[in-house]
Amino acid sequence: xxxxxxxxxxxxxxxxxxxxxxxxxxxxxxxxxxxxxxxxxxxxxxxxxxxxxxxxxxxxxxxxxxxxxxxxxxxxxxxxxxxxxxxxxxxxxxxxxxxxxxxxxxxxxxxxxxxxxxxxxxxxxxxxxxxxxxxxxxxxxxxxxxxxxxxxxxxxxxxxxxxxxxxxxxxxxxxxxxxxxxxxxxxxx
Ligand code: S3P
Numbered sequence: 001x002x003x004x005x006x007x008x009x010x011x012x013x014x015x016x017x018x019x020x021x022x023x024x025x026x027x028x029x030x031x032x033x034x035x036x037x038x039x040x041x042x043x044x045x046x047x048x049x050x051x052x053x054x055x056x057x058x059x060x061x062x063x064x065x066x067x068x069x070x071x072x073x074x075x076x077x078x079x080x081x082x083x084x085x086x087x088x089x090x091x092x093x094x095x096x097x098x099x100x101x102x103x104x105x106x107x108x109x110x111x112x113x114x115x116x117x118x119x120x121x122x123x124x125x126x127x128x129x130x131x132x133x134x135x136x137x138x139x140x141x142x143x144x145x146x147x148x149x150x151x152x153x154x155x156x157x158x159x160x161x162x163x164x165x166x167x168x169x170x171x172x173x174x175x176x177x178x179x180x181x182x183x184x185x186x187x188x189x
Pocket of ligand 1: 020021022026045056090091092093094118129130131132
């Protein structure tokens with residue numbers, strides 16, 4: 001199911017940015033999407049890990065979440081005016097800062113991959129790589145975080161797609177349809 005939130009891209013910038021909660025399928029959909037469109041796939045978590053030479057969970061433990069969030073903003077500032085032909089998967093917490101939301105929309109078409117708490121719990125059960133889910137009851141944690149984050153993701157995106165019952169392949173096709181429409185509108189072809 002696809003909904004338009006704020007369908008206008010400010011200017012043509014043919015990157016696609018995937019945002020959404022942990023487990024929403026940003027990586028799986030992003031890889032399929034990039035393959036279909038012949039774009040590069042990049043992931044903000046991996047880019048930060050490469051810069052820091054440390055895993056996200058170790059950055060959280062050793063330097064704290066605030067440090068990681070600053071790295072996310074710094075990375076977006078670096079990508080501004082430089083990111084081309086890319087599907088970018090943004091870490092789940094990256095759109096929480098207003099400054100980051102503005103930067104994301106400047107980078108390209110922002111797609112919110114939505115997932116319900118129930119489905120996210122199924123997908124994230126047993127995961128050990130996400131520091132924010134390491135403690136407490138997974139179900140409560142996911143549902144509390146989603147309540148706070150859902151409106152923020154909506155605000156950050158041009159379109160949203162509910163991923164609960166569709167494959168990454170199907171999600172990618174829905175995104176491509178919207179993406180091509182926008183490119184056509186822009187170029188008039
Ligand atoms: C986070 C999501 C993670 C990673 C970090 C924090 C979050 O990325 O950036 O663990 O705050 O939701 P994914 O959404 O790619 O798992």
